[in-house]
Amino acid sequence: DIQLTQSPSFLSASVGDRVTITCRASQGISSYLAWYQLKPGKVPKLLIYAASTLQSGVPSRFSGSGSGTEFTLTITSLQPEDFATYYCQEHNRYPPFTFGGGTKVEIK
């Protein structure tokens, strides 16, 4: 099975900061990578799929890039509502559905 490694696992940032999260796959997955946002008590949200396609309704400050084994999620100008935990997921060959270990973004 494919393994996804996210880094960092935790980051502290301020409102207005640019934030980048990396997801590395143990083998090439073309562009079949999605990103999700999870907040306690809230319904999780799909942000990006196919590595760089923004899900409808997601603010344009979120962007994704990469292909093969290395991917990034970038949040330009971090907003208060963006403090959350972010997960990557490989969506090429499924099941199984594989998620990364998560990156928690907290307020500095």
Add this chain to the structure above:
Amino acid sequence: QVTLKESGPVLVKPTETLTLTCTVSGFSVTNVRMGISWIRQPPGKALEWLAHMFSNDAKSYSTSLKDRVTISKDTSKSQVVLTMTDMDPIDTATYFCARVDFGGTVDLWGQGALVTVSS
């Protein structure tokens, strides 16, 4: 409105069987372009996929949990049910049901159900 909602016990005892129900609205569980998965998140830990029900009733399970987990569907009630046997405190988690689109992404999540395993 398109939603999924999990329901079931908040607390189960060790060795008991957990049954969780996912009730969907606004779409059909037989839609050929979608499937339903169960995913969990233990406190402070990462997401873990448990089981998947395809629209054609085919099923798939996590290798590590396949001996304990069963997924089933009641089309007449628009429900997908997860059963997990021999519950242990390490199974304490928020359990999500989730709609998986044809491309393999989870395009819709339930709000999650926190299940605590404790005597």
